[in-house]
Amino acid sequence: MKWVKPLVGIFLVLVMLGMVVSAVIIPKQSDIPLKPPEKLTEGELQMIYKKYGITENDIKFAKGVLPSYLKGTILNGSKRVIVTENGKVPENIAKKLKGKGIDYIVISYEEMNKIIENARKRYIKKYGVDPANPRVEVVDGVVLPKEYVKILVEHRLLKLEQPTYTTTVSSCGNPSNGPHAIDGQIEVHVFVAKDGKHVPTEPFESDTKNALERFENFNVNVQVTFYYGFWNASDVSDWDDAGKLLDDLAKDTSWVIDSKNDIVIGWVNYANHNGVAYPDGMWDLNNDGTPDFAPYALCAVEASTPDWPHDSIVQHEASHLFGADDQGYWWWEHPPCIMNYGWAYLGVDCWCDDCGSCVASNINP
Numbered sequence: 342m343k344w345v346k347p348l349v350g351i352f353l354v355l356v357m358l359g360m361v362v363s364a365v366i367i368p369k370q371s372d373i374p375l376k377p378p379e380k381l382t383e384g385e386l387q388m389i390y391k392k393y394g395i396t397e398n399d400i401k402f403a404k405g406v407l408p409s410y411l412k413g414t415i416l417n418g419s420k421r422v423i424v425t426e427n428g429k430v431p432e433n434i435a436k437k438l439k440g441k442g443i444d445y446i447v448i449s450y451e452e453m454n455k456i457i458e459n460a461r462k463r464y465i466k467k468y469g470v471d472p473a474n475p476r477v478e479v480v481d482g483v484v485l486p487k488e489y490v491k492i493l494v495e496h497r498l499l500k501l502e503q504p505t506y507t508t509t510v511s512s513c514g515n516p517s518n519g520p521h522a523i524d525g526q527i528e529v530h531v532f533v534a535k536d537g538k539h540v541p542t543e544p545f546e547s548d549t550k551n552a553l554e555r556f557e558n559f560n561v562n563v564q565v566t567f568y569y570g571f572w573n574a575s576d577v578s579d580w581d582d583a584g585k586l587l588d589d590l591a592k593d594t595s596w597v598i599d600s601k602n603d604i605v606i607g608w609v610n611y612a613n614h615n616g617v618a619y620p621d622g623m624w625d626l627n628n629d630g631t632p633d634f635a636p637y638a639l640c641a642v643e644a645s646t647p648d649w650p651h652d653s654i655v656q657h658e659a660s661h662l663f664g665a666d667d668q669g670y671w672w673w674e675h676p677p678c679i680m681n682y683g684w685a686y687l688g689v690d691c692w693c694d695d696c697g698s699c700v701a702s703n704i705n706p
């Protein structure tokens with residue numbers, strides 16, 4: 342039996358030698374350089390585009406040179422359209438709009454989805470680009486394949502979005518005056534920026550609904566209404582400043598809020614952050630030194646940093662409104678959870694136990 346150990350040792354040495362040899366012979370990423378965007382040469386970029394099958398139109402789409410996929414539809418911001426599940430506007434909203442003398446069209450989710458799907462199909466046929474699934478994104482000003490961006494992030498060669506505020510310890514806001522369910526009901530009003538600079542170029546609607554329905558895990562019923570053609574963000578001084586866009590959203594859509602179970606989600610095409618929300622749904626909106634009810638969150642389909650999936654943005658920002666805080670940057674700093682930036686980028690759809698109980702205690706007190 343004394344031969345066993347040396348034999349195992351020799352075998353292990355051979356295995357390790359084999360691993361070293363294969364690592365040397367088989368280069369990783371088939372010679373594609375792994376570098377942060379600012380260090381890539383034009384030649385290397387072209388090599389990367391070729392490897393990932395990126396076309397001229399993919400790049401044009403990412404740069405915003407192609408027309409909107411919704412061009413010619415009623416959802417392109419030119420008309421006021423309200424979308425609800427059954428195609429009927431809730432009584433209180435109808436009354437308010439009548440009082441303001443505002444006309445609008447009402448359609449159902451089903452009709453909205455049909456318009457989006459048809460527009461998407463036409464676009465794919467015409468440009469070979471799926472606006473719901475673009476192959477590239479702009480990172481630090483450089484157009485890169487999404488798959489390549491993910492590899493860079495995994496190798497820590499690219500930073501994710503910088504948190505707007507961080508907490509090292511798990512903390513949970515307890516805003517007794519913040520947004521919460523009433524009779525088990527949460528009303529979400531989704532306002533889509535209508536002006537040319539801010540109108541989204543990618544569909545986000547079903548991701549938004551899916552993300553909001555995850556809050557039904559907390560024993561509430563979530564009702565989602567979409568508003569197209571209402572919110573004009575063209576008067577925001579720094580056009581891509583997420584915080585200023587959020588302030589504009591709060592100012593322009595406050596008319597829709599009449600109860601503590603109302604929250605507003607705004608969608609723009611691009612901002613310097615993928616999302617931002619007033620912590621705990623409270624903020625001193627009128628600058629009188631005391632926090633006001635401020636159940637507003639802003640989402641952007643694109644940011645300068647690696648883009649989060651649309652549903653991650655909505656779930657993360659809406660959770661802020663219900664007291665949950667940011668929980669670290671990289672995914673090894675926190676259990677799988679939407680409140681951690683790394684996990685949100687990777688597309689988790691859950692809350693960890695701590696963040697989940699935080700949202701639960703606030704949304705359904």
Ligand SMILES: [Zn+2]
Nearest residue numbers: 678680693696
């Ligand atoms: Zn968490």
